Amino acid sequence: MEISGYGQRAAGRLDATFAALADPTRRAILARLVRGEVSVTELAAPFEMSQPAISKHLKVLERAGLVARGRDAQRRPVRAQVGPLTEASAWLDGYRRTLEANFARLDTLLESLKTARGLAPRAPSQRGRPPGRPRRPRKDT
Amino acid sequence: MPSPRTLTVETIGDRDLRFTREFDAPRALVFEALTTPALLQRWMLGPGGWTMPVCEMELKPGGTFRYVWRKGGKDMGMSGTFREIVPPERIVHTEIFDEDWTGGETLVTTTLHEEKGRTTLSLTVRYGSTAAREGALKTGMVDGMSDTYDRLADMMARGEIARAGA
Numbered sequence: 001m002e003i004s005g006y007g008q009r010a011a012g013r014l015d016a017t018f019a020a021l022a023d024p025t026r027r028a029i030l031a032r033l034v035r036g037e038v039s040v041t042e043l044a045a046p047f048e049m050s051q052p053a054i055s056k057h058l059k060v061l062e063r064a065g066l067v068a069r070g071r072d073a074q075r076r077p078v079r080a081q082v083g084p085l086t087e088a089s090a091w092l093d094g095y096r097r098t099l100e101a102n103f104a105r106l107d108t109l110l111e112s113l114k115t116a117r118g119l120a121p122r123a124p125s126q127r128g129r130p131p132g133r134p135r136r137p138r139k140d141t
Numbered sequence: 142m143p144s145p146r147t148l149t150v151e152t153i154g155d156r157d158l159r160f161t162r163e164f165d166a167p168r169a170l171v172f173e174a175l176t177t178p179a180l181l182q183r184w185m186l187g188p189g190g191w192t193m194p195v196c197e198m199e200l201k202p203g204g205t206f207r208y209v210w211r212k213g214g215k216d217m218g219m220s221g222t223f224r225e226i227v228p229p230e231r232i233v234h235t236e237i238f239d240e241d242w243t244g245g246e247t248l249v250t251t252t253l254h255e256e257k258g259r260t261t262l263s264l265t266v267r268y269g270s271t272a273a274r275e276g277a278l279k280t281g282m283v284d285g286m287s288d289t290y291d292r293l294a295d296m297m298a299r300g301e302i303a304r305a306g307a
Contacts, residue, residue, distance in 0.1 A: 098187045100148050103162050105184035109174055110166040119167070
């Protein structure tokens with residue numbers, strides 16, 4: 001199966017992205033961050049989680065390049081970064097597109113095989129066949 | 142002509158992705174199309190203008206296969222080994238692209254289930270990468286990810302978040 005366009009460089013990054021996204025809290029954090037940047041305290045508030053626990057999740061997201069911290073020494077606001085997410089999503093989309101294109105062609109191929117083997121619903125009836133001449137089994141390819 | 146069929150994607154356990162698709166043909170025919178090089182070369186071409194000049198296989202447990210796709214002078218190869226072959230219902234094989242973008246070998250289990258002359262093909266893909274080992278492909282990940290991504294894409298389109306980083 002063929003996937004277009006991703007080389008070795010992307011593999012490690014995709015690993016990190018998928019691992020980061022595997023956790024529901026981290027997905028919730030990302031969903032919150034797309035509404036705008038916030039401080040860790042603000043971020044932790046709706047999660048009923050300690051700030052250190054949130055910070056731990058943030059570190060995973062940061063390593064995957066999914067979030068970045070601002071330079072403001074006081075707040076160090078957290079913001080979402082879409083690059084790796086786009087890449088991971090594009091990778092899955094690519095896989096899906098490849099399979100869809102392949103399977104559409106397989107549909108067509110199966111139809112022609114069915115017709116060739118006399119399995120199609122509207123295959124010619126055997127009425128016109130001369131009597132006493134049994135159908136010869138077709139040699140399969 | 143058969144109506145267009147939907148490919149479904151789901152996560153199974155913590156490291157598998159499963160793709161499912163129905164075909165309007167008995168499974169013996171689908172199995173044949175999956176395991177005959179001359180037939181594979183007619184459909185396993187991916188999107189957009191690739192050909193498959195090399196399609197060789199030794200269809201038995203322990204047997205290897207080699208596929209090469211070509212487009213505009215660029216070759217992309219994949220090799221693998223068959224682990225199980227149970228005609229016409231099950232094939233298990235490993236595969237790896239020459240450019241190892243999946244981070245190691247992938248284990249692929251193909252099953253064919255026939256009902257009333259129609260066949261449901263399911264393709265379960267297990268990644269050998271660290272992501273898979275760490276249980277990255279958890280239930281709901283795909284949906285969660287695409288939801289989040291869709292939202293991000295919307296907001297980007299509306300100019301609500303910047304594209305670049307810190």
